[in-house]
Amino acid sequence: xxxxxxxxxxxxxxxxxxxxDYAIDEQFEAGIVLLGSEVKSLRDSQGSLVDAFAExxxxxxxxxxxxxxxxxxxxxxxxxxxxxxxxxxxxxxxxRLAQKIREKGYTLVPLEIYLSGSKVKVTLALAKxxxxxxxxxxxxxxxxxxxxxxxxxxxx
Numbered sequence: 001x002x003x004x005x006x007x008x009x010x011x012x013x014x015x016x017x018x019x020x021d022y023a024i025d026e027q028f029e030a031g032i033v034l035l036g037s038e039v040k041s042l043r044d045s046q047g048s049l050v051d052a053f054a055e056x057x058x059x060x061x062x063x064x065x066x067x068x069x070x071x072x073x074x075x076x077x078x079x080x081x082x083x084x085x086x087x088x089x090x091x092x093x094x095x096r097l098a099q100k101i102r103e104k105g106y107t108l109v110p111l112e113i114y115l116s117g118s119k120v121k122v123t124l125a126l127a128k129x130x131x132x133x134x135x136x137x138x139x140x141x142x143x144x145x146x147x148x149x150x151x152x153x154x155x156x
Contacts, residue, residue, distance in 0.1 A: 008116070008117065009114045009115060009116045009121075010114060010115045011112050011113075011114045012042045012043065012045055012047075012112075012113045012114055012115060012120070013042065013045060013047050013048070013049050013112060013113040014049070014111070014112045015049035015050065015052065015109065015110055015111050015112065017050050018049070018109045018110070018111055018125065018127070019111075020130075020138075021129065021130060022107070022109055022125065022127035022128065022129055022130060023127060023128050023129075023130055024109075024111075024125040024126070024127045025106070025125075025126050025127065025128070026125070026126040027111065027123055027124065027125050027126075028089070028093070028097070028123070028124045028125075028126070029121055029122070029123060029124075030054075030061065030087040030088055030089045030121065030122050030124055031087065031088035031089075031119065031120075031121060031122075032063065032085055032086070032087055032088065032113070032120055032121065032122050033085060033086040033087075033088065034068075034085065034120055035079045036074075036077075037070070037071040037074035037077060037078050037079050038068045038071075038079050038085075039120060040071045040073075040074070041068050041069055041070065041071040041079075042068060042113060042120060043115075044071075046068065046069040046071075047066065047067055047068040047069055047113075048066070048067045049066055049110050049111075049112075049113065051065050052064065052065040052066040052067075052109070052110050053065060053107055053108060053109055053110070054087060054108035054109070054110060054124055055108070056094060056097065056098040056101065059091060059094060059095065059098075060086060060094070061086070061087040061088075061089055061094050061097070061108075062084045062085065062086055062087065063084065063085045063086075063087050063110060063122065064084050065082065066082070066085065066110065066113075067081050067082050068081060069081055087122060087124070097126065100126060101126075104128075105128060106126050106127065106128055107126075107127055107128075107129070108124050108125070108126060108127075109124065109125050109127050110122050110123065110124055110125075111123045111124070111125050
């Protein structure tokens with residue numbers, strides 16, 4: 001069993017590009033305010049977190065740029081696919097994140113949206129953008145790790 005299944009959560013969307021483009025320092029969990037048609041669409045994994053980010057507006061946290069496709073059977077009660085969605089965190093955590101974002105050049109990037117029981121949650125990462133040479137280095141390290149694991153697996 002993988003880690004997510006052990007914790008009783010089902011991953012609905014994952015932002016693979018974020019791990020490539022950013023160096024991640026800390027991760028946070030936040031709730032998300034959604035409409036019914038958005039939840040149904042997410043359960044079908046109909047959406048994308050590419051180019052999405054979180055920002056602080058008037059001491060509230062908002063998810064910007066996340067796309068959740070319209071649910072085909074919602075008809076006239078459907079949602080707008082790229083609307084800003086409110087994230088739920090404690091006020092003191094939001095203040096701390098806002099201060100880090102302002103002073104150190106960090107950004108908040110969503111890594112995944114998942115179901116935790118019946119609740120939809122978002123994993124946010126406090127991250128710094130990687131430069132091109134850093135991306136190349138991390139790719140080489142990952143390939144080296146894969147080769148070492150393959151060699152040890154063959155040895156057994």
